[in-house]
Amino acid sequence: MQAYEHLIGNPRAKKLLTALADQGLNSRLLIFYGIDGVGKTSFAKRFAQVLLSRGASTEQQAKIEGDSHPDLVHLEVEGKGEVYSMATIKRFIEDQSLPPFEAGCKVYLFHDAEAMLTAHYNALLKTIEEPSDTSVIIFVMNEIDRIIPTIRSRAIEIPFYPIEEELLAPYFEKEWGLKEAEAKRIAVACDGSLALAREMLDQSHQEVMDQIASLIKQTYIRNWPYVYEALEVLESQKVSPNTIFSSLAYWFRDMHLVRAKGDLDLLYYRGYVSDLKQCLLSKVPSLDMVDQMISNALLGVQRHGKLSRSTEYALLKLVP
Numbered sequence: 001m002q003a004y005e006h007l008i009g010n011p012r013a014k015k016l017l018t019a020l021a022d023q024g025l026n027s028r029l030l031i032f033y034g035i036d037g038v039g040k041t042s043f044a045k046r047f048a049q050v051l052l053s054r055g056a057s058t059e060q061q062a063k064i065e066g067d068s069h070p071d072l073v074h075l076e077v078e079g080k081g082e083v084y085s086m087a088t089i090k091r092f093i094e095d096q097s098l099p100p101f102e103a104g105c106k107v108y109l110f111h112d113a114e115a116m117l118t119a120h121y122n123a124l125l126k127t128i129e130e131p132s133d134t135s136v137i138i139f140v141m142n143e144i145d146r147i148i149p150t151i152r153s154r155a156i157e158i159p160f161y162p163i164e165e166e167l168l169a170p171y172f173e174k175e176w177g178l179k180e181a182e183a184k185r186i187a188v189a190c191d192g193s194l195a196l197a198r199e200m201l202d203q204s205h206q207e208v209m210d211q212i213a214s215l216i217k218q219t220y221i222r223n224w225p226y227v228y229e230a231l232e233v234l235e236s237q238k239v240s241p242n243t244i245f246s247s248l249a250y251w252f253r254d255m256h257l258v259r260a261k262g263d264l265d266l267l268y269y270r271g272y273v274s275d276l277k278q279c280l281l282s283k284v285p286s287l288d289m290v291d292q293m294i295s296n297a298l299l300g301v302q303r304h305g306k307l308s309r310s311t312e313y314a315l316l317k318l319v320p
Helices: 011-023 040-052 057-063 086-096 118-129 167-178 180-189 194-200 203-220 224-236 239-258 270-279 287-304 307-318
Strands: 029-033 072-075 104-109 135-141 156-157
Touching: 011 040, 011 156, 029 040, 029 239, 040 057, 040 072, 040 135, 040 239, 072 086, 086 104, 086 118, 104 287, 135 287, 167 194, 180 194, 203 270, 203 307, 224 307, 239 270, 239 287, 239 307, 287 307
Parallel strands: 029 135, 029 156, 072 104, 104 135
Antiparallel strands: none
16 A cells, blocks of 8 residues: 555555566456546556556656656547547557557556547457456546446446545645634635645635525525526536536535534625525425435536536525
């Protein structure tokens, strides 16, 4: 596990990857999966470095650590598209049949592997079934269910989980220079995701929070012209659905915290205590209901692509 000591969280993944490197791979395909910001890509790169380092010279080791080794191949969506191109898949199939340049193996790291279509997986199937002895293939993705069963059944699955809150707060203090109270607040609010934590500290995220807070307040007083205009503005700004819906969910989570007279330093919307209290005069949806409505809204965006409509749906369901 020493190779992964500098990476935060996911001790089970550390043990599994250490064992795989030591004992050998019974499959040439590994799938690293879990939510954004829990270390999948960092762990995948480190695992690749461990494999490539065997017998490496000092010069080769410098390339490995500098992420410039010719036998580590990064594959990702190209250009403005949202899916892999078939040309990328064909280049990989051809390349993996060739011997490594310097190391004992080649490692192919597919970023955002859920961006592959069924046609891509089908094209890869023969290569996955009969891989080169010198190739290791790693898929990094959020949702493993996107992979067709015939591919998944041939893979080693490495699940990644949200990073524990008790690890995050001291990490934020030491690595990011946050003060104790701020580190604790972010650790509680980020749902175990470093990506969300970074987003929360960004000024543009604060602006989105302010927009969401105003949107919710105006929904409570039934100011529909403002609500509909604000929804269109959010959509035009190309703010990610995850950012909008997580900010929406945290408003209702904060309402519960205020009602329970909890530690106000843990509020996501710390500057809106009076507004949260005002909203408490109305019925407060349960957190289970909030989670369900947010999940439904995200599904709606995936199905019809209209963010403003899905956000409106969530608001009308959650605001009495």
